[in-house]
Amino acid sequence: xxxxxxxxxxxxxxxxxxxxxxxxxxxxxxxxxxxxxxxxxxxxxxxxxxxxxxxxxxxxxxxxxxxxxxxxxxxxxxxxxxxxxxxxxxxxxxxxxxxxxxxxxxxxxxxxxxxxxxxxxxxxxxxxxxxxxxxxxxxxxxxxxxxxxxxxxxxxxxxxxxxxxxxxxxxxxxxxxxxxxxxxxxxxxxxxxxxxxxxxxxxxxxxxxxxxxxxxxxxxxxxxxxxxxxxxxxxxxxxxxxxxxxxxxxxxxxxxxxxxxxxxxxxxxxxxxxxxxxxxxxxxxxxxxxxxxxxxxxxxxxxxxxxxxxxxxxxxxxxxxxxxxxxxxxxxxxxxxxxxxxxxxxxxxxxxxxxxxxxxxxxxxxxxxxxxxxxxxxxxxxxxxxxxxxxxxxxxxxxxxxxxxxxxxxxxxxxxxxxxxxxxxxxxxxxxxxxxxxxxxxxxxxxxxxxxxxxxxxxxxxxxxxxxxxxxxxxxxxxxxxxxxxxxxxxxxxxxxxxxxxxxxxxxxxxxxxxxxxxxxxxxxxxxxxxxxxxxxxxxxxxxxxxxxxxxxxxxxxxxxxxxxxxxxxxxxxxxxxxxxxxxxxxxxxxxxxxxxxxxxxxxxxxxxxxxxxxxxxxxxxxxxxxxxxxxxxxxxxxxxxxxxxxxxxxxxxxxxxxxxxxxxxxxxxxxxxxxxxxxxxxxxxxxxxxxxxxx
Numbered sequence: 001x002x003x004x005x006x007x008x009x010x011x012x013x014x015x016x017x018x019x020x021x022x023x024x025x026x027x028x029x030x031x032x033x034x035x036x037x038x039x040x041x042x043x044x045x046x047x048x049x050x051x052x053x054x055x056x057x058x059x060x061x062x063x064x065x066x067x068x069x070x071x072x073x074x075x076x077x078x079x080x081x082x083x084x085x086x087x088x089x090x091x092x093x094x095x096x097x098x099x100x101x102x103x104x105x106x107x108x109x110x111x112x113x114x115x116x117x118x119x120x121x122x123x124x125x126x127x128x129x130x131x132x133x134x135x136x137x138x139x140x141x142x143x144x145x146x147x148x149x150x151x152x153x154x155x156x157x158x159x160x161x162x163x164x165x166x167x168x169x170x171x172x173x174x175x176x177x178x179x180x181x182x183x184x185x186x187x188x189x190x191x192x193x194x195x196x197x198x199x200x201x202x203x204x205x206x207x208x209x210x211x212x213x214x215x216x217x218x219x220x221x222x223x224x225x226x227x228x229x230x231x232x233x234x235x236x237x238x239x240x241x242x243x244x245x246x247x248x249x250x251x252x253x254x255x256x257x258x259x260x261x262x263x264x265x266x267x268x269x270x271x272x273x274x275x276x277x278x279x280x281x282x283x284x285x286x287x288x289x290x291x292x293x294x295x296x297x298x299x300x301x302x303x304x305x306x307x308x309x310x311x312x313x314x315x316x317x318x319x320x321x322x323x324x325x326x327x328x329x330x331x332x333x334x335x336x337x338x339x340x341x342x343x344x345x346x347x348x349x350x351x352x353x354x355x356x357x358x359x360x361x362x363x364x365x366x367x368x369x370x371x372x373x374x375x376x377x378x379x380x381x382x383x384x385x386x387x388x389x390x391x392x393x394x395x396x397x398x399x400x401x402x403x404x405x406x407x408x409x410x411x412x413x414x415x416x417x418x419x420x421x422x423x424x425x426x427x428x429x430x431x432x433x434x435x436x437x438x439x440x441x442x443x444x445x446x447x448x449x450x451x452x453x454x455x456x457x458x459x460x461x462x463x464x465x466x467x468x469x470x471x472x473x474x475x476x477x478x479x480x481x482x483x484x485x486x487x488x489x490x491x492x493x494x495x496x497x498x499x500x501x502x503x504x505x506x507x508x509x510x511x512x513x514x515x516x517x518x519x520x521x522x523x524x525x526x527x528x529x530x531x532x533x534x535x536x537x538x539x540x541x542x543x544x545x546x547x548x549x550x551x552x553x554x555x556x557x558x559x560x561x562x563x564x565x566x567x568x569x570x571x572x573x574x575x576x577x578x579x580x581x582x583x584x585x586x587x588x589x590x591x592x593x594x595x596x597x598x599x600x601x602x603x604x605x606x607x608x609x610x611x612x613x614x615x616x617x618x619x620x621x622x623x624x625x626x627x628x629x630x631x632x633x634x635x636x637x638x639x640x641x642x643x644x645x646x647x648x649x650x651x652x653x654x655x656x657x658x659x660x661x662x663x664x665x666x667x668x669x670x671x672x673x674x675x676x677x678x679x680x681x682x683x684x685x686x687x688x689x690x691x692x693x694x695x696x
Contacts, residue, residue, distance in 0.1 A: 006054040011097040012083035019115040043173035079109040084126040085116040099130035103139035112150040273317035285314040308338040333362035381410035397441035404434035429458040441652040452483040481527040489654035491684030493538035500531035525572040537689040552576040570611040624691040658685035
């Protein structure tokens with residue numbers, strides 16, 4: 001052993017043996033990309049292989065002295081890899097191996113691999129003390145924090161493949177990006193050979209199968225051959241959309257899977273579900289489901305819809321053969337849900353309503369079969385909730401409210417029976433949120449606020465049980481800033497500012513854990529915009545300006561990170577920009593208004609509430625600005641333009657209703673037509689304060 005020099009020493013707790021065995025195998029069998037071998041690095045020439053890697057539980061079995069063997073192995077190892085978990089953090093053995101290596105070689109070549117736990121977590125720490133802290137000159141652990149180099153093997157972290165490559169890059173002394181790119185290129189070259197062979201095989205077998213199917217009325221032996229070839233083709237399609245998919249997705253080769261999907265759709269289009277046995281129908285449904293999912297991942301909603309329709313036809317045939325089989329009903333319910341989902345995503349509400357209505361019908365059948373089956377009962381809740389969302393999108397809040405109320409009753413019943421109430425409580429809270437949005441659209445902010453209060457109580461209950469429940473935290477944050485909006489619409493600007501501030505504090509705490517989470521960034525911008533608006537209307541302009549600067553800066557960063565996400569622009573950046581105008585002095589505001597009109601497109605035929613109100617607000621601010629300097633003609637034109645942007649009839653957004661009432665009063669004085677009827681409502685949104693004066 002004294003003659004061996006090791007690339008690395010692998011230190012781990014016996015409880016993490018599975019991870020250690022996997023990592024040891026991956027490192028020892030990794031072949032460095034040929035073009036990198038021999039490159040000079042700070043660690044010397046890049047080797048072709050990374051072996052040997054010392055793994056003590058196996059290599060110490062023949063040693064006479066455990067302590068001597070460990071010390072010798074550590075001394076002759078170039079690097080130390082520590083598999084980190086709560087078990088290894090508590091292991092004095094692992095801690096001593098880390099301490100000894102750092103005392104011998106220093107901390108530069110110590111690599112942490114997180115398998116479980118959280119660094120720095122009081123109850124779930126994964127780093128042993130000698131890894132967390134530096135050593136003094138005597139080799140003893142101090143209380144000065146260290147900064148270990150770490151790879152995170154967990155799915156929510158780097159994942160096993162990227163985590164492994166991080167460690168390999170450190171051992172080789174090369175850049176991670178270069179290694180990832182070259183390793184991916186090598187994997188893709190191998191996969192191209194596999195895909196080419198598979199596609200060629202599929203082309204042959206599917207061609208034979210189709211020919212055989214078309215000749216099914218010929219002699220019996222030909223029918224048997226057709227059946228055999230069809231089974232082979234089914235098997236090949238299923239392989240390509242399951243096992244092959246697992247190999248292709250990590251390297252982003254969805255284009256190849258899409259090619260497979262096209263061939264599969266052509267192949268299955270020649271089959272009549274009524275002429276297939278149950279096994280063949282099952283294979284057909286599974287393959288088509290996977291085709292549809294791949295299409296959906298690629299953003300091909302048209303292709304996904306076609307595949308989901310074929311899936312629904314297949315599960316419909318299986319259901320027709322077994323109409324009282326709960327599993328067949330459940331499978332068909334999932335199929336028609338997806339057809340409705342894709343249609344809804346594409347804005348085809350009529351098709352979505354048809355298939356989600358069928359989803360509801362199948363869910364009702366399931367509940368009649370077994371009223372105590374909570375998995376099936378949940379389908380009834382989801383089906384009602386989906387239809388509620390669709391009707392809300394179709395500007396039918398009263399119908400939406402009925403569906404959401406039905407869904408609430410379903411999840412209330414499930415929650416009352418459940419031992420673990422987490423999932424049912426969360427689902428219940430989401431349906432109550434739908435009711436709140438429907439009541440808000442019906443211009444009943446007080447009732448909507450009561451719903452939000454019930455929703456918030458559910459999230460707080462979940463967090464009392466599990467303070468780390470991120471979904472409950474997200475729900476609470478959204479419910480809080482939506483409550484702030486309702487308070488603002490009811491005329492309670494100070495309460496709205498405080499509530500939005502609480503929401504913003506909560507989402508900032510989440511961002512401190514993961515600053516790159518785009519959902520949390522979006523939530524933070526929305527909460528900051530609502531807080532800015534509430535502070536402005538309550539008269540606290542200095543704090544409103546500070547909140548607006550933060551919101552505007554973060555909205556710009558979010559939009560710049562991915563310009564294809566239009567909601568970040570219309571519901572995040574747009575409100576921040578009009579609030580900036582509202583907070584600026586008149587001379588500055590005129591330039592900002594011109595820039596707003598240049599930077600953003602005028603809202604289309606069906607803008608979001610935020611988008612429509614942003615444009616109305618900017619036009620009203622422009623009119624107020626011109627009127628403040630005595631230019632009544634330009635003021636009238638701006639107010640008229642704001643009026644023209646309002647929806648026909650009574651608006652369903654409280655702020656737009658308040659704007660319509662304001663414009664109606666102003667335009668009667670100026671001789672322009674009324675924007676909207678001044679109907680009575682509980683809405684008390686202060687347009688005068690928004691425009692800089694409470695007396696108009």
